[in-house]
Amino acid sequence: MEKHILFVDDSPTMRSSVSFCLRNAGYRVTEAVDGEDGVEKVQSMEEKGESLSLIITDINMPKMDGVGFISKVKETEFKFVPILVLTTVAEESVIKKGRDAGASGWLMKPFQPEQLLWAIKKVVWPK
Amino acid sequence: MSADDETLQIFFSETEELLKLAEESLLALESTPESASDIEQLFRSVHTLKSGAGMVGYTSISDYAHLVENLLERVRSGKLAVTKNLITLLLGSIDFIRSMVDSVSQGEAEADPEVLNERKDQIKRYLGIDGISSLEREEPEPPVKEAPKEPAQEFSFYKIDLKFRKEFFHSGQDPLLILLGLSELGEFVEVVPDLSELPDFEDFSMYDLYISWQIIIKTEMSYEAIEDVFMFVKDDNEIRIEDITERYREGIDIELAGKKLGEVLVEKGSITEEVLSDALKKQKMLGEILVEDGKIQPEDLEKVVAKQEESRAVYRKTTLRVDVEKIHSLVNLAEETGIGLSKVQALFEKYAGPGQMEITEEMENLVKVNQEFQERVARVRMFPLEGTFRRFQRMARDLALEQNKQIKVILTGLDTELDKEVIEHTTDPLKHLVRNCIDHGLETPEEREAKGKPPTGIIEFKAYQRAGKIFVEIRDDGKGIDFTGIQRKAIEKGWIEPDQVLSKEALLGFMFKPGFSTSSKVTEVSGRGVGMDVVKTQLDQLGGTIDTHTEKDKGTTFTLCLPLTSALMEVLHVMVRGISYLVPLQSVVGTEKFDNKLVKSFGARERVYPFRGDYLPLADMTKILDIGMPSANGNSTALVFIDTGRKAFGIPVDEVLKPQQIIVKTLEKNYRSVKGLAGATILGDGSVSLVLDLLGLEEIFFKNSFEGDANYENEEKAE
Known part of the structure; x- marks a missing residue:
């Protein structure tokens, strides 16, 4: 079965390019535009009994930021799903915040497709 | 990330939106330069634009936006004021970004390199970075390295100890994936899982991880490539990678x-x-x-x-693999021998007779030998500090880079060994101190040159052993601690009066008080928010101390004094109602004869006692430990004054005996954990005595009155 990834980012460019790369690599991708939307997507997956292999989320987002989003995910049945957070070089503290919230790893923007897939390989079982 | 056409279209329309937002906020800032929400919106727009441009591969736009973002970061953190000039510059930057975006949307190059560099230099002048030399530093490090492919000369052997947190699975991690990733780098020579932490079936939780591993891998890859496998997990877990190729010297294959x-x-x-x-x-x-x-x-x-x-x-x-239990039992036996010796010593004193001098002398020798024996046994559990230091070397470097500071890190005393447990508990305090050195101590290259110092600052980590203690020094050659800043803050917090003159030592003491932080804003870069008080609390728990030495523009040295092993503790032996207790000595600030007349009642249940110009609350052991009637007027003859760092209080006792060094045994193993008690020990005379956990005690005794206390303090300040 296709692995399912939820990608949460407020930038349309990020969503488009990351989804493009993930779909190319054979993943099914659901997009969310911010933390709140992410929570809704997760809850609806929970209701429909869908599977979820990975969550990738930006930290700096309007409405609900990545840290808030992660802590919401940890309240659902997807709490053991690996989570990668996106940061930029200048935000080392963000990595820490994400990790404290329960993220599994991080990825610094901008990144190449190989780097994205390399990070995914670290936390998701190969197909 | 190379992008398809659709992504590019999205990028263009998003960028247009972002540039518009940025412009709006800039114009709003012109009339209200302080507006935090506009600064935030401006920052976010540029930040998002930078990431987007990077993702679609427009590096010139991304690099330039990165510089602008740095400038805005200074504005956001209050280091740079919003002036007309700045707004003009920023509006120009926005226009320049827009012109680059327009060019690429028409299939042209982003910008003329010369123009681009000129534009960049313009911003760098504001940032205070001199032109070209810092270009490299501006380049973001490749964030996620691909596993390096270049082979080291021939094979290396690495021994890897993996001990993950019990809650490992909770952060979506899987140890098997990590083992899998490792196995791709070479050939496992040996894999030894450690199942000793596996609990009984009833206590087993399927969501917890109990297994740890030791792996020997034969690989052509570099140390860094191995380390990369643990990139996401190395900070929160105990991962030790050791190059053991040396042991295979002369081509002997073990x-x-x-x-x-x-x-x-x-x-x-x-x-x-x-x-x-x-x-x-x-x-x-x-x-x-x-x-x-x-x-x-x-x-x-x-x-x-x-x-x-x-x-x-x-x-x-x-290779000598020993079950840790064996070592514990050795420690116990060594200790019991010590107890036996003191008993015999006491007997000899009691039954004095001919030849006693000689016997006593021999006994003393024996006691010395036994002490060394105990120390050596404790040493088996010790590890060199090298791994910890290397981590901080990296951290210091990264932090300095983020702040455009130049540093050289010097490590000495890497072989110095410390108890595994002490190392674990020292990591956090050290982290704070390193942060402090880089954030507050170290100057930028420009500042340093202006002072006639070399542009590159020095941070030295040094460890050594002296008089049965381990010393860890963190020294920087930065600007030194700002005493007037501390004084100002202390006045602001109401800790001292504005005209009060205090010694430097007293001022330094404030630095470790909860709620203290000289920088008014927590910067995104350092990500602080917890103060140096954490350092002191953690060290106190370990039985360690910290000493600060600072000189203006010469730098600051923090010296941590740590016990060799976490199990050895200096305590004060006291008696309460005929039961003996041991009070951790490092929290004892003084003892005094108890004078019932000096006790003042405060409210219904709180009693206070004067100590060095203050009134301290009394913690009545008889109440909290439920050992009989409260000693209302009591037979207490003495008071032991405690300062846990969070709170100072006095404990009335019947008798103060002598201070001594003991090995603490936890209660969990033989009984269960008890709040207010750190453990127990067997004294020289063979009797058992309880060791007080002062932080726990403080909570039990004062938790209900904490709020009241706060009000009380406020009232006091108002007067």
Whole structure:
């Protein structure tokens, strides 16, 4: 079965390019535009009994930021799903915040497709 | 990330939106320069634009936006004021970004390199970075490295200890994925899982991780490549990677030691499988049979046997795996021998007789030997500080880079060994101190040059052992601690009066008080928010101390003094109602004779007592430990004053005996954890005594009155 990834980012460019790369690599991708939307997507997956292999989320987002989003995910049945957070070089503290919230790893923007897939390989079982 | 056309279209329309937002906020800032929400929106727009441009591969736009973002970061953190000039510059930057975006949307190059550099220099002047030399530093490090492919010369062997947190699975991690990633780098020579932490079935939780691993891997990859496998997990878990290639010197393969001679001979091509199995059937010494049968020359056999012997010797020397329980029992036995010795010593004193001088002398020698024995045994659990230091080296470097500071990190005393537990508990305090050095101590290259110092600052980590303690020093050659800043803050917090003159030591003390932080804003870069008080609390719990030495523009040295092992503790022996207790000495600030007349009642249940110009609350042990009637007027004859760092209070006791050094045994193992008690120990006379956990005690005793206390303090300030 296709692995399912939820990608949460407020930038349309990020969503488009990351989804493009993930779909190319054979993943099914659901997009969310911010933390709140992410929570809704997760809850609806929970209701429909869908599977979820990975969550990738930006930290700096309007409405609900990545840290808030992660802590919401940890309240659902997807709490053991690996989570990668996106940061930029200048935000080392963000990595820490994400990790404290329960993220599994991080990825610094901008990144190449190989780097994205390399990070995914670290936390998701190969197909 | 290379992008398809659709992504590019999205990028263009998003960028247009972002540039518009940025412009709006800039114009709004022109009339209200302080507006935090506009600064935030401006920052976010540029930040998002930078990431987007990077993702679609427009590096010039991304680099330039990165510089603008840095500038805005300074505005956001209050380091740079919003002036008309700045707004003009920023509006120009926005226009420039827009012109680059327009160019690429028409399929042209982003910008003329010369113009771009000019534009960049303009911003750098505002940032205070001199032109070209810092260009490299501006380049973001490749964030996620691909596993480096370049082979090291020949093979290396690494020993990897993996001890993950019990809650490992909760952060979506999977140890097997990590082992899998590791296995791709080379060949596992040895994998030893440690199952000793596995609980009984009833206590087993399927969401917890109990297994740890030790792996020896043979690989062509570099140390960094191995470390990369643990990139996401190395900070929160105990991962030790050790290059053990050295131990394989002179080409001795320790694998040989574990193999049967026959296997080695077959591998070396000296005999064939058939010859081997024929020989084995004869059930004699394999070597003899082979020589007898003329299948192998005696010399050849000798060579291989010698090689194998050699290998076995090395193998025996290098690997000694001992169950940790064995070491604990050794520690216990050594300690009991010590107790026995003091008992005998006491008996000799009691039954004085002829020849006592000599006996006493011998006994004293024996006690000394035993002390050293105890120390050596404790040493078995010790690790060199190297790993910890290396981590901080990296951290210091990264932090400095983020702040455009230049540093050189010097590490000395890497071999200095510390108890595993002490190392674990020292990591956090050290982290704070390193942060402090870089954030507050170290100046930018420009500032340093203006002071006539070399542009590159120095941070030195140094560890050494002296008088049974381990010292860890963190020294920087930065600007030193700002005493007027501390004083100002202390006045602001109402800790001291504005005209009060205090010694430097007293001022430094404030730095470790909860709620203290000289920088008014927590910067995104350093990500602080917890103060240096954490350092002190953690060190107190360990029984360590911190000493600060600072000189203006010469730098600051923090010296941590740590116990060799976390189990040894200095305590004060006291008696309450005929029961003996041990009070951790490092929290004791003084003892005094108890005078009932000086006690003041405060509210219904709180009693206070004057101590060094303050009134401190009294914590009545008889109340909290439920050992009989509260001693209302009591038979207490003395008071022990405690300062846990969070709160100071006095404990009335019946008798203060002498301070001593003990090995604390936890109660969990034999009984269960009890709040207010850190553990127990057996005293020299063979009796058991309880060790107080002062932080726990403080919570039990004062938790209900904390709020009241706060009000009380406020009232006091208002007066």
